[in-house]
Amino acid sequence: MRGRLWTFVAAAAALSVGMAAPASGMAARAAGPTAAVPAGPIQPIQPGTALNFRLVGHNALFNRGMNAALALYKNFAYVGNRTDASNTCPDGTTGCAHVHPGVLILDAKDPANPTVVGEIGPPYEGNVGITSRELRVWPSQKILMVMNFRCSHVIHACPPGNDTTFPFNINFFSLKDPAHPQFIESYTPTDQAGVRVKPHEMFLWADPSNENRALLYLSTPTLSTSPARPNLMVVDISQVPQGGPVTEVAEGNWNGLYPGTSQANYPFDPTSPNGCGPYDCNLFVHSMSVTADGTEAFLSMEAGQFLILDTSSVAAAPSPPTGVISLNNDLITNPASRPVWLQNPPSPSAVPQNCLKNCPNGHSAILIPGTHFVLTTDEVYGTFTDRVSGARGDGHGSSTSPTRPTLRSWRNTRSLRTRAPSAAAPETTRSPNSSPATRRTIRRPSRTWRSSTGTRAVCRPSISQTRRTRPRRGSSPPRRSPRWPSRIPR
Numbered sequence: 001m002r003g004r005l006w007t008f009v010a011a012a013a014a015l016s017v018g019m020a021a022p023a024s025g026m027a028a029r030a031a032g033p034t035a036a037v038p039a040g041p042i043q044p045i046q047p048g049t050a051l052n053f054r055l056v057g058h059n060a061l062f063n064r065g066m067n068a069a070l071a072l073y074k075n076f077a078y079v080g081n082r083t084d085a086s087n088t089c090p091d092g093t094t095g096c097a098h099v100h101p102g103v104l105i106l107d108a109k110d111p112a113n114p115t116v117v118g119e120i121g122p123p124y125e126g127n128v129g130i131t132s133r134e135l136r137v138w139p140s141q142k143i144l145m146v147m148n149f150r151c152s153h154v155i156h157a158c159p160p161g162n163d164t165t166f167p168f169n170i171n172f173f174s175l176k177d178p179a180h181p182q183f184i185e186s187y188t189p190t191d192q193a194g195v196r197v198k199p200h201e202m203f204l205w206a207d208p209s210n211e212n213r214a215l216l217y218l219s220t221p222t223l224s225t226s227p228a229r230p231n232l233m234v235v236d237i238s239q240v241p242q243g244g245p246v247t248e249v250a251e252g253n254w255n256g257l258y259p260g261t262s263q264a265n266y267p268f269d270p271t272s273p274n275g276c277g278p279y280d281c282n283l284f285v286h287s288m289s290v291t292a293d294g295t296e297a298f299l300s301m302e303a304g305q306f307l308i309l310d311t312s313s314v315a316a317a318p319s320p321p322t323g324v325i326s327l328n329n330d331l332i333t334n335p336a337s338r339p340v341w342l343q344n345p346p347s348p349s350a351v352p353q354n355c356l357k358n359c360p361n362g363h364s365a366i367l368i369p370g371t372h373f374v375l376t377t378d379e380v381y382g383t384f385t386d387r388v389s390g391a392r393g394d395g396h397g398s399s400t401s402p403t404r405p406t407l408r409s410w411r412n413t414r415s416l417r418t419r420a421p422s423a424a425a426p427e428t429t430r431s432p433n434s435s436p437a438t439r440r441t442i443r444r445p446s447r448t449w450r451s452s453t454g455t456r457a458v459c460r461p462s463i464s465q466t467r468r469t470r471p472r473r474g475s476s477p478p479r480r481s482p483r484w485p486s487r488i489p490r
Contacts, residue, residue: 015070015079017057017111057112062100066156071135071144075109076178078120078144080132085122088157096157102126103135103146105179117179120146124173124183129159129166136204140211141241142175143184147202155381168198170216172240187246189218191230192324197222199233201287205294213238213319215249217297221284223267225256227328231285232299234311238319250314252327255283258304258335260351278351279303280359286379289366296332298365298374303352305362306339306376308332 061067061079068080081101089096102125105118124146125132131151137144149168151158169188173181189199197220207213218233230251237246255261260278269277276282282303290297294315299307310330317325336349342360343352363379 014058014060014063015067015077015106015114016055016059017108017114057108057110057114059106059114059116061104061116064099064101066098068132069134071137073137073139073142073144073175073178075107076175077106077108077114078135078137078181079104079106080135080146081126082131082133082151083156084129084131084151084158085126086128086157086159088153088159090157092153098157100126103132105181107179120173120181124171124186129161130168131156131158133200134202136202136216137175138204138206138214138237140206141214142178143237143241144173144175144181145202145204145216145237146171146173147199149198149200163198170199170202170246172237174241184240184243187235189220189233189235190248191220191233191251192248193228195229197230197233203287203289203297205290207294207315207319208292210319215294215314216246217288217290219285219287221286221302222253223255223281223283224253225261225266227253227256227326229253231255232288232297232309232327234314234325236317236319236321247320248324249317249321250311250325250327252309252330254299254307254328254331254335255304257331258283259349263351272354273356274354276354280352280355282359282361286362287364289364291367292369298367300362300365300376302362302379303355303360304335304338305341305343305360306333306365306374307335 064081066081066083068082070077070079072078080103083098083101085098085101087094087097100119102119102121104116105120106114107117108114119126120132125148127148129150130148132146132148133151134147135144147168147170150161150163150166153160167188169186171186172184174184175181189197191197199218200221201219203217205215205217207215214237216235216237218235220230220233222229222231231253232251233248234250235246236249239245239247258279260266261283263277265272265277267277267279267281267283268275274280280303284302284304286300286302288297288299288309290311295310295312297309297311299309301307308331309327310332311327313325313330314327338348340346340348340360342355342358343350344355345352361379363377365374365376367374
């Protein structure tokens with residue numbers, strides 16, 4: 001419907017359908033990719049309020065709470081569950097029933113009345129000790145995929161256990177009858193060495209030139225610096241609709257390129273306050289997104305902030321793949337020149353000190369279509385990870401080189417405005433697909449700014465420019481400035 005955007009939000013306790021409306025005082029037309037947001041007075045954001053959205057429909061999802069990612073197909077929504085089928089209580093005791101713990105199926109043909117019409121339950125979903133954490137849909141092939149793994153006893157009210165008692169996998173379902181998904185097969189991520197590796201998040205890339213080809217990017221978090229232990233895997237799922245196997249395409253690990261990871265006290269230091277060395281036992285790929293043409297991936301690195309990876313070799317790989325590509329040397333962003341926030345010392349080339357609270361927790365990174373901006377989020381579990389329920393102070397940090405990030409204080413996210421990209425950096429249409437987190441950020445690798453609510457902005461040079469700074473072990477990247485405006489409007 002022209003002028004309207006229906007949005008589905010799976011919150012902790014319910015699913016809501018909303019409609020996005022034009023911002024007050026702004027024309028109801030879409031701005032072109034080179035348009036700048038007009039400057040205006042900075043207004044404070046009031047907690048618990050939303051601008052330019054109107055609630056249209058709502059479903060409490062049996063008041064089960066702990067809802068996870070959702071995926072959409074036609075007028076159907078599939079909602080995962082962050083907890084499980086046990087009766088574990090938040091304090092660790094038992095007797096608290098987890099109602100309808102599977103993947104819920106909603107029909108939202110009438111947006112004012114989204115209705116639960118089904119549930120994917122055991123033996124595939126809704127099992128004890130296992131969360132249906134991430135869901136994606138491959139629309140052209142009518143495929144739903146659900147990532148399952150052990151949920152936390154501490155923050156998800158699941159029974160204690162391990163990855164053997166509560167195994168991980170990715171289940172694939174046919175949506176030929178979208179109200180009644182049919183199981184196709186299950187896949188357990190296994191690296192090139194034949195080791196099963198636990199996934200955490202996934203990004204589905206559908207080949208724009210071949211509707212029968214799709215790749216699944218998997219974050220497989222590890223603190224290891226071994227290039228043989230992947231932090232990221234890419235697998236080909238093109239044969240799944242016919243019941244064929246999932247095949248690995250590529251893998252990579254870049255922890256060893258971060259300053260300080262070669263020290264004896266990485267990753268563990270028994271003399272530190274938290275028992276961890278540099279990066280606080282928190283350096284790994286948390287999630288990723290990929291450009292529409294498949295040639296670049298944006299990596300959210302938890303304590304390692306943000307990196308860009310050249311994935312052109314993956315996009316060009318045959319299907320089915322004939323071998324496993326190593327991405328270990330394909331970073332575009334040098335970790336020693338990456339955007340940095342909430343780190344002390346603030347220089348990206350410095351070895352970070354221990355951080356006990358108010359720490360970098362990069363969760364997601366997705367490109368905003370038609371721009372050179374990447375939106376990132378930090379993961380915050382209230383006071384579990386942040387002493388003031390997710391509210392943080394202004395950003396900090398500085399840099400003298402234009403090829404390095406510069407953090408600047410920013411008082412309000414609504415005042416964000418940027419200059420149009422230069423003509424030297426051509427626009428391309430992108431299609432992000434990643435799950436959201438609690439803190440929003442916009443990022444460019446060459447310049448960064450930050451707000452009191454956690455929003456930063458960074459400019460992403462075009463691939464022809466960024467390849468000049470690709471890091472290699474034992475070498476330093478050229479210190480050449482990307483061709484971007486010398487000043488960012490403030």
